[in-house]
Amino acid sequence: MSQSPREEIYKKMAELLKAGNTMLAESCPDCKVPLFKMKDGKIICPSCNRVAIYVKHGEEESVNRYQVIEKLISTVTGKLVEIESAIANEYDEVRLKNKVDLMISLLDAYEKLSKLKGS
Numbered sequence: 001m002s003q004s005p006r007e008e009i010y011k012k013m014a015e016l017l018k019a020g021n022t023m024l025a026e027s028c029p030d031c032k033v034p035l036f037k038m039k040d041g042k043i044i045c046p047s048c049n050r051v052a053i054y055v056k057h058g059e060e061e062s063v064n065r066y067q068v069i070e071k072l073i074s075t076v077t078g079k080l081v082e083i084e085s086a087i088a089n090e091y092d093e094v095r096l097k098n099k100v101d102l103m104i105s106l107l108d109a110y111e112k113l114s115k116l117k118g119s
């Protein structure tokens with residue numbers, strides 16, 4: 001008894017997941033099966049059995065870049081909230097100046113990150 005090609009693909013996908021590889025949101029342009037990112041960073045189609053780098057590679061990099069920027073923005077935003085309350089409770093002039101400088105740096109970083117995100 002032989003399995004249908006589709007069952008074989010599902011079986012292979014399950015095996016890939018079990019082995020700790022990641023299923024990507026993108027699918028293979030040829031067979032529409034979800035692409036997998038292997039632990040070594042290679043992107044493969046479990047159906048065509050081939051390494052899919054081509055255009056997907058660049059797209060994946062831009063996705064990662066976007067995620068890093070998003071993460072940085074949320075970190076900077078969190079720090080700004082912290083520094084805001086620190087400034088509100090600071091009455092020592094020297095320390096207040098340091099905190100205001102830090103806030104300005106954070107705002108600067110926030111602005112730059114927002115621009116990067118938009119580009």
Ligand SMILES: [Zn+2]
Pocket residue numbers: 028029030031032033045046047048049
């Ligand atoms: Zn394929």
